[in-house]
Amino acid sequence: MPADVEPGDLATTPLPEDRVGLLEGLTSTRAVRRYLDEPIPPAVLRALLFAATRAPSGSNRQPFRFLVLTDGPTADAAKAMLGRAGRRIWAMKERAEGYTTGSGLDERSPKARMRRTMAHYVEEFERVPVVVLACYVRYREPTPMDGASVYPACQNLLLAARALGYGGVMTGFHGMVEEELRALLEIPDEVAVTATVTLGRPAGGHGPVRRRPLEELVFAGRWGEPAAFAVDPPGTRHTAAGPPRPTGR
């Protein structure tokens, strides 16, 4: 890992070598919400943002912009706003989605584990090594496909983190403090903030990616029609969709 490359040397420094395969990375990247308390070196940040900006966008217009918050007074103030937003959002979700009832009372349940992870994530938000605000420069009236020109880049960012031994997660925390955040960071009116991505070196292990069985997510030829090829590979771990039910089941 090129942890010691100075920014002035980046123009002559290639991207880091790969140690993870492409398909392996796509199928094993998961949300990372616990980070070691260490900064991300410039050469790693460069690689992450370079990968993000290689993503496609409509007509290759590249309307995505990435506002990277590391340290300093403005970044710290922005992280504090986002942290407050995250704590309020999580407090609402915790109640609304039954994290404190049913199996959530069993400390070993997946629900209780998720609750601890989320509580830690929002409590320690101000210490997240890097926060990236993914933005979208509007060039026309909003359409439902605008996200197709910014969320692929966010996914590239998260995948590139995985490639280099880092991890992250995408949130919507900006939504609750958008006005003050825009003022602080001088974000122009024609620019939409579309995601709050946190990044850092993972603390501790992270489990497998779990999804619904492939046959529930993929159809062939017509809605609801099973696809003969939609078969999970050996060893796939499943989960039900979404947060726990309000009933606590």
Add this chain to the structure above:
Amino acid sequence: MPADVEPGDLATTPLPEDRVGLLEGLTSTRAVRRYLDEPIPPAVLRALLFAATRAPSGSNRQPFRFLVLTDGPTADAAKAMLGRAGRRIWAMKERAEGYTTGSGLDERSPKARMRRTMAHYVEEFERVPVVVLACYVRYREPTPMDGASVYPACQNLLLAARALGYGGVMTGFHGMVEEELRALLEIPDEVAVTATVTLGRPAGGHGPVRRRPLEELVFAGRWGEPAAFAVDPPGTRHTAAGPPRPTGR
């Protein structure tokens, strides 16, 4: 490439081995619009859709669904609708964005090359080996972040294609024929069609990924503030943003 695995054997067949690195794949995947006239084998389709569905979504709700169109009367009818839509959309763009004026008159210009590629893509749309309609099952009123739960999966789909020697591109062709397409494919009312992705084995070579200089896309701490680490690696190819200007420059 596991071209000869029957669907019945997929449950005991692992995903293909990687031959492309993760960071390399993220930084070298580009839009592929010319395909060889050959089907995509079941083991490859399985890997592509498995990778797509490993993408993140809000609260891991997995609201994404993929409707895969290969062959047969319904798939052919859907491809024909989408092809008509694509030809109409391209005809409008070709005029509106000056592909037939200025440097577009020079057959060797990037603009003329793009025009030939797009003309071929929409003319031959019905022969695209695989069309995937990426869908989103609504569970709440639309929000600007809905795309964050489906476009990362579309990007995974395109990256997985790259991993296995295939390629594709995301379009909005469904938008122009949505009503008849939904009726044909029996797509329920609560499901939004969010992208039309075409996939196949690339015909011919594909150039490098070109973007604006990294320093134009990445800021640090505050909007417009240069990021010291935002330095393109050696050998990066640049392009201006977006389609050619209507003036023809």
